[in-house]
Amino acid sequence: MKIIRYIFVGILFVLFSATDVSSQTQNDLPKNLVLAFKQGNCASLSNYFSDRIQLSIQDKEGSYSKSQAKQILDKFFRDYPPTDFKKKHAGGKTGARYATGELITKKGNFRLSFLSKKQNGKFIIHQLHIEKD
Numbered sequence: 001m002k003i004i005r006y007i008f009v010g011i012l013f014v015l016f017s018a019t020d021v022s023s024q025t026q027n028d029l030p031k032n033l034v035l036a037f038k039q040g041n042c043a044s045l046s047n048y049f050s051d052r053i054q055l056s057i058q059d060k061e062g063s064y065s066k067s068q069a070k071q072i073l074d075k076f077f078r079d080y081p082p083t084d085f086k087k088k089h090a091g092g093k094t095g096a097r098y099a100t101g102e103l104i105t106k107k108g109n110f111r112l113s114f115l116s117k118k119q120n121g122k123f124i125i126h127q128l129h130i131e132k133d
Helices: 002-017 031-039 042-046 066-079
Strands: 049-057 060-065 082-093 096-105 108-119 122-132
Touching: 031 042, 031 082, 042 066, 049 066, 060 066, 066 122
Parallel strands: 049 122
Antiparallel strands: 049 060, 082 096, 096 108, 108 122
């Protein structure tokens, strides 16, 4: 299952990297989103979730409602309290973005990636992956 995930993220990376991005600010992540990851703030983070989100944390994955995903992520942040989040790469095109980064916690580092799509003028996270680094 991990191989499929890596292939999927790789394909997304290639597709979005080949896309002409009109401005650098389009690749910037919302400051509140980055801050929510740094602080492990699930309430703020869930504001960016779609109604159904594909969530993969370490070896557990599934499609969850916004409230279920918030609870799962809250447990993860209690188990692995974040100390920082460093964006490694962000890209995309009009209407869709992806980002990868490093989530630094008190118990180790994790690779984090997500895919978001624009809905009603706001980017909403549809997929979120967190894996041990």
